[in-house]
Amino acid sequence: MHPPYYDIIKFSEDKSDLSNATNVEEFLLKFGAIVEKATPFLEEGRYLVLVIGDKYSSGEWIPLGFYCMNEVLKRGYVFKKHRRKNFEETRGKRNQKRTLAVSCARRRIYVFKHEYVMLFKKT
Ligand SMILES: C[S@@+](CC[C@H](N)C(=O)[O-])C[C@H]1O[C@@H](n2cnc3c(N)ncnc32)[C@H](O)[C@@H]1O
Numbered sequence: 131m132h133p134p135y136y137d138i139i140k141f142s143e144d145k146s147d148l149s150n151a152t153n154v155e156e157f158l159l160k161f162g163a164i165v166e167k168a169t170p171f172l173e174e175g176r177y178l179v180l181v182i183g184d185k186y187s188s189g190e191w192i193p194l195g196f197y198c199m200n201e202v203l204k205r206g207y208v209f210k211k212h213r214r215k216n217f218e219e220t221r222g223k224r225n226q227k228r229t230l231a232v233s234c235a236r237r238r239i240y241v242f243k244h245e246y247v248m249l250f251k252k253t
Pocket of ligand 1: 148
């Protein structure tokens with residue numbers, strides 16, 4: 131699963147698109163519902179992988195990654211491991227390193243450069 135990181139990028143006008151959730155609570159409710167829908171299609175002992183980043187807004191770090199981890203854990207999975215991925219070095223973002231730093235400095239916001247890859251096993 132690679133859901134929107136709440137409203138960081140708006141992906142569509144569709145109301146059911148997680149990037150259009152009106153607040154973090156609604157985002158997590160909808161994310162949890164999607165995990166619940168997907169779970170019956172995964173055999174026991176198989177893995178669910180979640181790629182998700184956090185959000186920084188109005189001087190507050192919003193730990194979306196950990197909130198989403200919790201939503202998965204409520205639904206019959208055990209947590210196996212996670213990796214923190216620095217997206218500055220990924221193919222899609224590596225040319226944006228300086229642009230990102232300048233944009234964040236101008237707006238006086240924290241330079242955000244990581245996301246999590248989380249691995250869960252269905253029990
Ligand atoms: C971070 S992007 C992941 C893109 C994906 N990894 C790919 O390569 O196409 C999140 C995607 O999830 C979609 N999405 C958001 N809410 C959804 C929902 N309720 N059901 C299915 N897809 C949804 C968004 O529109 C967006 O395309």
